[in-house]
Amino acid sequence: MSAKDVIIALDFPTKEDTLAFLDKFPAGEKPFVKIGMELFYAEGPQIVRDIKARGHKIFLDLKLHDIPNTVKRAMSVLSRLDVDMVNLHAAGAGEMMKAALAGLTQPDGTCKPGSGRPLLIAVTQLTSTDGAALKNELLIDVPMAETVMSYAKNAASCGLDGVVCSPLEAALVKERCGENFVTVTPGIRFADSAVGDQKRIMTPANAAQNGCDYLVMGRPITQAADPVAAYRRAVKDFLG
Numbered sequence: 293m294s295a296k297d298v299i300i301a302l303d304f305p306t307k308e309d310t311l312a313f314l315d316k317f318p319a320g321e322k323p324f325v326k327i328g329m330e331l332f333y334a335e336g337p338q339i340v341r342d343i344k345a346r347g348h349k350i351f352l353d354l355k356l357h358d359i360p361n362t363v364k365r366a367m368s369v370l371s372r373l374d375v376d377m378v379n380l381h382a383a384g385a386g387e388m389m390k391a392a393l394a395g396l397t398q399p400d401g402t403c404k405p406g407s408g409r410p411l412l413i414a415v416t417q418l419t420s421t422d423g424a425a426l427k428n429e430l431l432i433d434v435p436m437a438e439t440v441m442s443y444a445k446n447a448a449s450c451g452l453d454g455v456v457c458s459p460l461e462a463a464l465v466k467e468r469c470g471e472n473f474v475t476v477t478p479g480i481r482f483a484d485s486a487v488g489d490q491k492r493i494m495t496p497a498n499a500a501q502n503g504c505d506y507l508v509m510g511r512p513i514t515q516a517a518d519p520v521a522a523y524r525r526a527v528k529d530f531l532g
Contacts, residue, residue: 298526299351301326301510307335316520323523326351326508340373350375355415357381360391367395375410382414382443389450414447415456416440419479437461444469459494463503478508496529
């Protein structure tokens, strides 16, 4: 798997809409894609198999958050889909994260990321959450960056491969958790894109300078007049 990439969020309601979008790309161009709750709940595991069979790398974005045993069993099932990346909520705490990793790992413990199990990453704080919501609704009084760093360090100590964070925190995550700790960053917008419901955002070019490994982009690509051109623009801006 590439150390850096742009991931397209396939936030479509049906298989037909999703495949019609992917059909816009030339046969030899297979972008890394994200399958989230909307599409997975609408179409089930078969949509993952269908898109994987087309040759795409897949980030399965279901954000598991439950008791450790439930998450372990769920991850064991998801591991059979041969995806490249999965996630959970870091707020589920250490025992849940360790259980998830155990669910993805074969009994002999020899599987490594990219050659036997998907990368396992933890969501720190959603990019739609700002400091006011953190304090007034989630009742977390420490600043956003400190909260994200605490979650990231906990995920690293549990053996996870990285975190989902906003691009604003990616450089600090790298500083605190190491250069090999993966940062997956939603909240990416072109300078001329609508912000939408995102609060903590950055352009692809700036994200490249801020320690981001994987950019997740949905509407700026999927709702563009020319999605293929928008995707290529993002890749060029991010990777140079």
